[in-house]
Amino acid sequence: MMDIQVYDIAILPLIVGLVSMTKAIGLPQRFAPFIAILLGVLAGIFYVAPHNMNEGILVGIALGLAASGLYSSTKTLAEKRSSTK
Numbered sequence: 001m002m003d004i005q006v007y008d009i010a011i012l013p014l015i016v017g018l019v020s021m022t023k024a025i026g027l028p029q030r031f032a033p034f035i036a037i038l039l040g041v042l043a044g045i046f047y048v049a050p051h052n053m054n055e056g057i058l059v060g061i062a063l064g065l066a067a068s069g070l071y072s073s074t075k076t077l078a079e080k081r082s083s084t085k
Contacts, residue, residue: 012066016067018035019032036068
């Protein structure tokens with residue numbers, strides 16, 4: 001069984017930042033969730049669970065989905081704030 005350490009959660013904002021960078025260089029918005037999942041899977045395989053590929057993929061998908069949800073909800077909140085001003 002895998003223990004997710006507190007510092008492993010720091011991967012989420014890292015994924016969000018990397019996805020934002022890819023969009024800043026011209027990647028269409030519709031590909032952002034796929035990039036987040038890809039980055040999450042890579043982080044899961046090579047950083048979180050390098051000893052177990054299946055576990056790394058599963059954790060990576062969860063990280064990517066969480067990161068894309070974090071980005072989406074932050075964007076929605078920012079849009080709501082700007083529309084109320």
